[in-house]
Amino acid sequence: MKSLKENFQKAHIVIIGSGIIGKFNALELSELGFKVTIIDPTQLQNSSNAALGLLMGNMYQKRRGRGWDLRKQSIQLWPQWITFLQKFNCKLNIEKPLIHLTTNEEKFKKLEKFINENNDLNLQILDRDSIFINNINKAFQTKNIKGMISFKDGRINALSLLKTLDKYLKHKKVNFLKEEIIKIRKSNNQWISKTRNNENIRSDMVILCNSLKAVDLIDSLSHNIKLKPVLGQAMEININDEEVDLLSLPKQFNINGKNIITKSKNKLIIGSTDEYSTKPEENTFEKLTNFLDKKPNWLIKGKISKKWFGIRSRPDGEPSPIMKNLEDGLIICTGFYKNGILLAPACSKWVANEIKNYLS
Numbered sequence: 001m002k003s004l005k006e007n008f009q010k011a012h013i014v015i016i017g018s019g020i021i022g023k024f025n026a027l028e029l030s031e032l033g034f035k036v037t038i039i040d041p042t043q044l045q046n047s048s049n050a051a052l053g054l055l056m057g058n059m060y061q062k063r064r065g066r067g068w069d070l071r072k073q074s075i076q077l078w079p080q081w082i083t084f085l086q087k088f089n090c091k092l093n094i095e096k097p098l099i100h101l102t103t104n105e106e107k108f109k110k111l112e113k114f115i116n117e118n119n120d121l122n123l124q125i126l127d128r129d130s131i132f133i134n135n136i137n138k139a140f141q142t143k144n145i146k147g148m149i150s151f152k153d154g155r156i157n158a159l160s161l162l163k164t165l166d167k168y169l170k171h172k173k174v175n176f177l178k179e180e181i182i183k184i185r186k187s188n189n190q191w192i193s194k195t196r197n198n199e200n201i202r203s204d205m206v207i208l209c210n211s212l213k214a215v216d217l218i219d220s221l222s223h224n225i226k227l228k229p230v231l232g233q234a235m236e237i238n239i240n241d242e243e244v245d246l247l248s249l250p251k252q253f254n255i256n257g258k259n260i261i262t263k264s265k266n267k268l269i270i271g272s273t274d275e276y277s278t279k280p281e282e283n284t285f286e287k288l289t290n291f292l293d294k295k296p297n298w299l300i301k302g303k304i305s306k307k308w309f310g311i312r313s314r315p316d317g318e319p320s321p322i323m324k325n326l327e328d329g330l331i332i333c334t335g336f337y338k339n340g341i342l343l344a345p346a347c348s349k350w351v352a353n354e355i356k357n358y359l360s
Contacts, residue, residue, distance in 0.1 A: 011359060014039060014193055014203040016181050016217070017210030019048035020158070020340050021333055021347055023165040025207055028348035029355070030172040037201065038169070039193065040210070041180040048340060050232050050310025052259050052271045053158035054252060055342045058122055059100055059150040061114050067319060070346045075152070077345035082156075088171070089164040096154035099132060099253035101147035103292065108146045115148060122152040135248045136255075141296040145255065155252040155261065158341060177201070181210075184217050184330075191329055205329040205358070207351060211313040214334045223326055226316035227335055229278045234271030235288055235307035236263070241298035258291040267305070273312060273338045280309045312337055323347060325354055 011034055015022045018040035026036045057075040062068060078094065085092050102108055115123050126133050126147050137145050169176075179195040184206055186192070193201040208214040212227050239246065246262045253260055261269040270288045281287065284307055289299055315322050315335040321343065322335040331354055333347055 011035065011204045011355075012037065012202070013205045013207065013355070014191065014201060015207045015209055016040070016184075016193065017208065017214070017334070018176070019209065019211070020051070020162065020165075020344050021048075021336060022207075022209035023162065023169065024344035024348040025209060025333065025351050026169055026174050027165060028352045030169065030174055032352060032356075034355075036172075037175040037177060037203065039177045039179055039181055039195075039201070041178055041196075048158060048162060048310070050234060050308050051158040051341055052234060052261060052269065053156045053161065053341055054098065054254070054259055055094060055153055055156060056098065056100075056150075056339075057342055058120065058152045059098065059148065061110070063118065065319075070321075070343050071339075073346035073349065074343050077349065081345055085161075085164050085168065088167045089160065092156070092160055092164050094154045094156050095251055097149050097151045097250070098153035098155065099126065099147060099149045099250050101126070101133075101136065101145050101253060101255045103142070103144050103146075103256060111148045122150060124149050124151075132250055136250075136253070139244060139246070139249055139296070140255075140292060140299075142292060142294070156341065161341070181217065186327070186329070189329075205331070205355060208330075208332040209334055211334050212311065214313075214332055218326060218330075218332065223324075223332075225322060225324075225332065227313040227322075228276060228316045230273055230312045230314045230337060231275040231277040231280060231309060232271065232273035232312055232338075233275070233280050233284055233288060233307070233309045234259075234269055235284060236267060236269050236305045237299070237302040238305045239266045239268070239298050239302050241266075241301070244296075244298045256291040258288060278311055280307075312340070321347070323350055325358075329358065331355075 013034050013036050015025055015038045018038050026038055030036050057071045060071050112125055115125055126149050181193045182196050183194040191203050191206045215225050245265050246268050247265050249262050251262055259271050313335045314337040320335050320337045324332050326332055
């Protein structure tokens with residue numbers, strides 16, 4: 001009988017989808033010694049390239065169930081993976097802290113209750129007397145912003161992370177195919193992935209990480225999985241106002257559901273994932289800047305220097321994400337909605353364990 005190590009070295013795994021989840025699975029599996037092929041026709045256009053990289057783990061308020069378990073595991077794994085990946089990019093890191101803010105008094109009371117009940121020293125309430133709040137209220141010309149700060153949560157640069165993963169995967173000789181898979185089927189204990197060009201790619205296992213398109217490759221009668229599209233949008237805004245110094249603000253924070261990242265004295269990024277659509281509307285500026293009752297003048301006059309979007313998938317009728325063993329040798333891992341980067345370590349660990357159990 002073959003040893004488990006021999007099974008690992010000889011097994012070929014196809015990963016369909018090259019976003020953060022697909023690449024992180026490839027990272028974990030190649031470290032275990034598997035031969036890995038990633039297949040994706042539009043690697044540079046997937047939704048991960050539109051991610052802002054905010055890691056909201058400790059400030060997640062529902063502290064029970066699978067969602068919290070995945071977050072807890074990822075929170076523990078991320079520092080280890082950062083140390084590992086810094087061999088390929090010494091500048092890769094998680095910038096901390098992360099600040100969550102609201103102008104809604106009822107929501108603020110819930111934040112206070114959450115922090116008081118959990119007794120976590122890494123989470124603190126920010127009231128109007130906080131220096132963070134003073135600077136934000138001053139910049140946004142308001143008086144009623146309050147919230148909480150998490151000293152353990154933060155942000156990782158998503159594009160830098162993807163490029164670092166690419167560098168690692170190239171080092172490990174992971175194969176990339178720029179093809180579209182239109183059908184998968186099982187034959188004689190092997191999986192056959194058929195490309196649009198009628199090429200058949202054989203593998204021992206297939207992992208579906210291709211967001212909305214994953215459901216097109218599985219038997220809908222056997223597996224009742226539904227995904228709906230979610231639009232994530234972001235824009236970079238140049239501010240032309242000598243009286244405003246954006247560097248006085250925290251590096252990354254959230255106000256009423258809109259994520260804000262300060263890039264320089266006169267440049268910031270605003271983004272969010274909150275629209276069930278596949279196309280951004282023309283009034284992107286209005287949608288992303290309407291997070292206060294009244295906009296400050298400098299924001300009204302701001303000019304968009306860049307804007308981008310990504311289509312993500314959210315499970316319809318079941319919790320996010322979808323991580324299932326569909327058949328022997330077929331795993332689906334998609335529907336991460338807002339949390340693909342945060343949950344990537346826990347997801348890849350789960351996939352690796354499923355594969356090890358399958359081959360043992």
